[in-house]
Amino acid sequence: MIYLLEPDGLEALAALWPELTEADQVYQTRHWQPRLDTVPVRQAGYNPEIAAAVLARWQRVLRAEGLHRLALAAASEDPEVYNYLAVFIRACRRDGPALFNYMQRKEVYPLRCLEREVQREVHRFLGLLRFSCSKEGVYYAPYEPEHDISRFIAPHFAGRMGEARFIIHDLRREKAVLYEQGQLRLQPLPRTFSDFWQAEDASFVRAWQRYYQQAAVTNRLNPQLRRKNMPKKYWAYLSELWGAAPDA
Amino acid sequence: MDVVDKLGILAAAAKYDVSCSSSGSTRARPSGGLGQAFSAGICHSWTADGRCVSLLKVLFTNQCIYDCAYCINRRSNDIPRAAFEPAELTALVMGLYRRNFIEGLFLSSAVAVSPDRTMEQLWQVLRLLRERERFGGYIHVKLIPGSDPRWITIIGHLADRLSINAELPTEAGLKRLAPAKSQAITLPAIRQIGRLSQQLQDNRGEPGFLPAGQSTQLIVGATADNDRTILLHSQSLYRVPRMKRVYYSAYVPLNQDPRLPARVEGGLRREHRLYQGDWLLRFYRFSADELLPVQYPDLLPELDPKTVWALRHPAFFPVEINRADYWQLLRVPGIGPTGAQRITAARRGGSLKAEDLPRLRIVLKRARYFITCGGRSPMAPADPAGLNRPDLLALRLAAEEPALPDRQQDFFSLYPEMGLLQPASGPRQASGRGTGQGVAGLPDPDRRQQEAERLRDLFA
């Protein structure tokens, strides 16, 4: 059987887990491309209580840190992510959380690659997210990450922004994390929201751009190194690069 | 002059300091305040030369009463000068931090009026940030040489890291080039920072005092000191409590001064090798004596210091991946702390074969000459014979070295206003000890030949 999942994240797989067998495959609905073979395809349902119970069971085996690592991998856009997760979770019954270390094994390596890729993007965006401030004092950061990482980066900003209200908007997935009165909330937000956003902080952007230009040593330009650390796909929202030469 | 213009001048003047790290401190957001420090450090951008931007690195002022030979800000240079007001710098830091442009502030200064007067100005900025704004982000402060030692206690309660630049490894060098920074001034300050932060942490459990410890910086190439002298000095600095980093900065002739060398040995390549040596001191349990014995007092431009050590100690190898302990693994060229940890953890799940190592992200290209997996060497059948001879292996490994920076950091591009001070003619570039670059950056065949002969002699 091929199961298709509508909701995102590890919870979606957890909700399906009791009925999943080793022979089954699982895909996100948006990743699924109909095939010519005869394997039956079924849209999976979602029951939050089953998901919570299964997640609690996994946590008992893998502890909170292990569960967090699975959740990171589950945020990957790789179409095979749920199948890698299923294989790993089954193998965990024998080895427990130590399995994460056995990267030489085929049931571990693909999952560790995804976890690393997502973790890397999470860490990158702790620095690369750019907020602008409205007249009302709300901070807004639009971005388009490769993976579905908003829920992983939001607590970091809640920790540092204090009383300030903010919105982290994933334009690619049209959803946002809202932070207000100490509470984080994940909700859909259309891409067009960013077109209507009015920022009131030109003077800080000007200072930031001047600082950024000054920080570079012009006789040591190294565009490859910059692109390696800060891939071009992220540049559109980086205010220090607005107006930079396109081939920079 | 508006604050953005001041920022332009005082950010350019601060580039002289190489440190920009925001790591090593965990500071929770003060209640009702803004910001926190994240122990792993965060890069917020990368400049066009590929370096990480984490902190707003500025001088408070570039007006200086001293005249250190190598320094751009020295009193006798005719350059644009500026100074922040504490309140305007505070507002700038808060505004940039709120927008997630920076992780905090790196605040240094030239010495305006007197060392104590300058420290007082820096303290004003810190008080405004920590007390009025309740700012919890990362702050690194440079201690002004010659200021009252009590500033260490005062600033230490407000900043995450405090540093004072040792600048040169010998007193003779300092006397000649920077008399204001004699070792009699800098070393006691470095020791006192260490002593105080250790005491406060141990006795009172006060982790709030300089949670990210201290660091320092050495200029490389402005004096004739060899690499052994420099690394021995770093080793002794690392024995000071809470010394987290020694930074190395390749000296560039900025000023015309008879005390300064006309030619600079080594440039960025030497700086890079010193960082590698430094890393080996800190994380690999190498000693400076092991890396640079008296008879070989300089790091080789052609090979990294761990590979050189390995080639000089063939009896230590091969190391068996399935049995060697963590510290033995760390001595293998191509295996670093993360790789060694992965190996020791992974082999609990079953014996490792050579083909497993790439999955643990071990770079076999370098390591394969020095290891066995289950008693078998992972050398490819296509590898030429004779690689058990250190001289031949040295040549091969040198040829496989990744490209290294050869160009001297050009401080005239940091300080365009200094164009007038540079010599009218003559090479501005480093003589490039081991540079190996010919016209248009292509390897110079003669130089290559010389390098090969040198390596053969060294490891024969």
Ligand code: SF4
């Ligand atoms: S005291 Fe510092 S700023 Fe002043 S000249 Fe010496 S090195 Fe430069």
